[in-house]
Amino acid sequence: MQDLTQDQWRSQLEEDVNAAILDVRTDYEVAEGMIPNALHIDIQNAAGFMQRAQDLDKRKNYYIYCRSGGRSAQACMILNSLGFSNTFNLKGGIMEWNGETTN
Numbered sequence: 001m002q003d004l005t006q007d008q009w010r011s012q013l014e015e016d017v018n019a020a021i022l023d024v025r026t027d028y029e030v031a032e033g034m035i036p037n038a039l040h041i042d043i044q045n046a047a048g049f050m051q052r053a054q055d056l057d058k059r060k061n062y063y064i065y066c067r068s069g070g071r072s073a074q075a076c077m078i079l080n081s082l083g084f085s086n087t088f089n090l091k092g093g094i095m096e097w098n099g100e101t102t103n
Helices: 006-015 046-054 070-081
Strands: 002-004 019-023 038-040 061-065 087-090
Touching: 002 006, 006 061, 006 087, 046 070, 061 070, 070 087
Parallel strands: 002 087, 019 038, 019 061, 061 087
Antiparallel strands: none
16 A cells, blocks of 8 residues: 555556546545546445455556545555555545546
C-alpha cells in the first residue's frame, strides 16, 4: 500500500494503463457522487467486500478511496493480505478531491 496525495494520485492514475478505481464508501455516501469509472464495493459490508475482492484481477493497480482516507487505507491492507501487490490510498479521500465526480 502506498498513500498518495491528491496530486500524486491523479497524475499517477492518468498515466496508469492498468488502473482500476475502487470506492469503498457506503451506498449513502456514493449517492452524493463518486469519481468517474470507479467500482463501488462497500467495505463496511465485510462479507460482501471480501467476496467481491476475491473476484478482482490481482494484476491491476488499485486506486482506492473513501470519504477521508481511513477506510480506503484499511481496504488497501486487506487487498494486500489477499495477494494484491499494487494498492494506492487517496489521502484525504473524496472530501479533499478537487476533480470530477458523477452522481
